[in-house]
Amino acid sequence: MTRRSARAAFSLLLFVLPAFILYLIFLVIPMFQGSYYSFTNWDGLNKTYGFVGFSNFAEAFREDSHFRSAILFTAKYVICAVVLQNAVALLLAMLIESRRRAKGLFRTIFFMPNMLSVIISTFMWVFVFSKVIPALSEYSALKFLDVSWLGNPTVSFWTIMIVSVWGGVGTLMLIYMSAIQGIPQHLKEAAIIDGAQPYHMLRYITLPLIAHALTICIFLTLNSSFKVYDLVYALTGGGPGRGTQVITMNILEEAYQGNYRYGYASAKAIILFLIIFVITMIQVTVMKKREVEA
Template structure:
């Protein structure tokens, strides 16, 4: 009996070991090294470097206006993206689940953008915003489209939001659909017999019973929105100027694009990690309490 348990334990360890090794090599060890270098003036090339204490963190928070601006822009994007992506995904899930036919077709259509590479799909959208929409705006009825979609910081923000919605709601929609399908049918039937209207069904039946899906989707969108890079880089490059520069772009610019301040960039990365960690812990705590209440 013991030998059988030992073999089972060994097989489980062997299955987990490759993933654990990859986690150590690409996440845990770099995180520890980055935490150490954040207290140094290392430039990423020299073998020698000096210990500077918390001066990198002080400079980033107190003196680096570009970093503060990128934090504010990212925070604005996170709020808008989290609300809109989850709202649109939930709405699509409710609409598709309310249909009796062609559910598979609509699931496929709305999930298809997730099957494309972010860079490839974003370059497609660059063509749309720089060529297609200006051509359409030449028609009288569509002159309201005559905007600087990629050249005006205010408009570019909403351009980024539109593209992120197009590519981000598919996965969330499937999660919400799975949660909606898990609601016991007898609860819906009882509510309908009692005369519940669609709004009351949504408020008192659907939403309370899919809080666990809301927790997962908000967690995913929070993390993804804070760490967004490739979409913004391919769409606007952080411009015009630094008008759409997110935190991740600011960090990589500090490390690679001429500055070569790897220690300072590591300090910024740690600040970003702490921001994400604190906000996600608060979000999970609040949502878990809602799950218990539901």
């Protein structure tokens, strides 16, 4: 290694080192500590605790019905969020890219929700669902809007989905727009000359050539959907009852909100990590394989 290359490598290390230290302190070390505590009965307060082996994991699956319900609700949310957010974002990207004018304006309009804090925007939606929509139902013919948007478990799920899609499509839309702009124009023109319909353009040209963007967007929505907390907490608080409680809320409740079973909560967190890891690995592997085939 020459002196110049060694100096360049040392400079690169200096730039990377602060970020690596922060990553090590705030992510890697806590992850290993959580893994260690998941095999204990530590309450998060006392210095003394005992090892309980895999009993925390066994309890989570065999005896904790609230945790199983949270897993099922989270799975339902993840499936709907991934499908709806990506479908809406791709549709918006295609519609905006098909326009000749005002592309920047529409990009700004649909990206604006991403510029707001999740808590602030969610409280805004709480006001809409609790005050504005009931008023519309009362003073108009739209009587079908007179439902408990935040108090009915079935309806509140779709309320959460509306807010989730509204706040989540902006970034995905920009990624899809960038990918669509990279499609060679001569392919589109050749397909139009051959008489291809919009459906054929989407299936045989657009989707195969933006497969890399699909992989990225689905990966992002999978991770964010599994780890959702603030949106659901601000909208429904996990209620009514535990009807809309996600895994992250169940873990926090176990660790801090009266139960103080930090070791048991750590075991649940490890289960969540393994679920996310396995599903994202499968998703990336399958999508990358399809990218190669395309």
